[in-house]
Amino acid sequence: MTNFKNLAVPGVQLLKPYIPGKPIDELERELGIKNSIKLASNENPLGPSPKALAAAQAVMANIHHYPDGSGHKLVQALADKHGVDSRCITLGNGSNDVLEIIARSFLASCNGAVYSEYAFAVYPIVTQAIGAEHQVAAAFPKDHPTMPYGHDLDAMARKINTATKLVFIANPNNPTGTWLDADELETFIKNVDKNVLVVLDEAYYEYMPDDLQPNTDQWLQQYPNLIVTRTFS
Ligand SMILES: Cc1ncc(COP(=O)(O)O)c(C=O)c1O
Numbered sequence: 001m002t003n004f005k006n007l008a009v010p011g012v013q014l015l016k017p018y019i020p021g022k023p024i025d026e027l028e029r030e031l032g033i034k035n036s037i038k039l040a041s042n043e044n045p046l047g048p049s050p051k052a053l054a055a056a057q058a059v060m061a062n063i064h065h066y067p068d069g070s071g072h073k074l075v076q077a078l079a080d081k082h083g084v085d086s087r088c089i090t091l092g093n094g095s096n097d098v099l100e101i102i103a104r105s106f107l108a109s110c111n112g113a114v115y116s117e118y119a120f121a122v123y124p125i126v127t128q129a130i131g132a133e134h135q136v137a138a139a140f141p142k143d144h145p146t147m148p149y150g151h152d153l154d155a156m157a158r159k160i161n162t163a164t165k166l167v168f169i170a171n172p173n174n175p176t177g178t179w180l181d182a183d184e185l186e187t188f189i190k191n192v193d194k195n196v197l198v199v200l201d202e203a204y205y206e207y208m209p210d211d212l213q214p215n216t217d218q219w220l221q222q223y224p225n226l227i228v229t230r231t232f233s
Contacts, residue, residue: 011131018125040173082217095203095231097175100126102166102199102227105131110164116151118176124166135159139176150178153188160196167192170201172208173196182214194225203231 003190005013010114021027028036037045071091076216079086103126107113112133115123119139127134141160142148155220160167169188189198205213216228 009131011129015125015128015183016190031106053232069224077170079177081221084217084220088220094233095201096230098120098229099168099199100129102197102229103127103130103132106165106197110163112161112163113166114156114159114164114167115168116156116170118149118173118175119151119168119176119204123170132165133163135146135161135164140178147176149176149231151180153180153184157188158190160193164193165194167196167198168201169198171214172204174204179208179212180214182212185214186219189223189226192225197225198223200226200228202228204232 021038024036024038028034037046045209056192074091075086075089078089083088089096090101092101099122101111107127107130109129112135113123114128114135114137115127115135117139124134124136128145137152137159139155140150140152142152151171151173156167156169169180169185171185172218185200189200192198200216202216205216216226219226
């Protein structure tokens with residue numbers, strides 16, 4: 001009998017399936033509880049925005065047509081908001097999708113991706129799927145005065161070598177909730193070899209206080225090897 005797993009490329013064969021949390025109704029039934037709030041996936045316990053519901057309902061009348069695959073209006077609105085050329089914007093089905101597209105576009109099995117210990121779980125997964133090298137930098141220690149388990153940019157810089165194609169940085173990071181000083185982050189990006197792409201994952205950007213948010217729209221104009229990912233989720 002065909003063993004489908006053996007037919008997969010080596011990197012995919014070694015992937016471990018993600019085990020999601022149980023659906024909330026199943027968990028409540030199992031534990032005999034009610035009105036629980038699911039926190040594991042960072043979802044909004046207050047429900048969807050009425051504006052999002054109205055927008056979704058408005059397009060229901062057209063679901064017999066293919067959607068605009070290029071997301072023309074959304075791309076244009078994002079380009080205007082961030083002051084970048086619309087050709088610089090790639091949409092995905094969530095930023096996970098974009099991170100995966102980046103890995104598949106730029107990494108080969110002879111390359112490596114640098115990321116920090118305790119960084120967002122998708123970086124090792126996409127690196128593994130390609131069969132590229134995991135160039136994992138030690139995070140700050142548990143007793144670090146401000147950012148326990150946070151990204152140590154110096155340690156990350158030391159991991160970069162001639163095989164490195166991507167550096168994944170989550171700012172702020174999940175699951176540690178740590179963030180980076182904007183000036184230190186910019187210095188890191190400025191000093192990185194221009195053939196190495198810095199992927200700055202800003203999925204939680206909006207949760208940072210205004211004075212801590214780096215001006216990444218500006219950085220995109222200055223550093224051609226910078227990719228910034230954001231999400232609506
Ligand atoms: C740091 C970080 N980046 C990216 C994502 C991907 O989010 P989404 O695919 O929902 O946009 C997550 C989701 O948990 C995340 O925590």
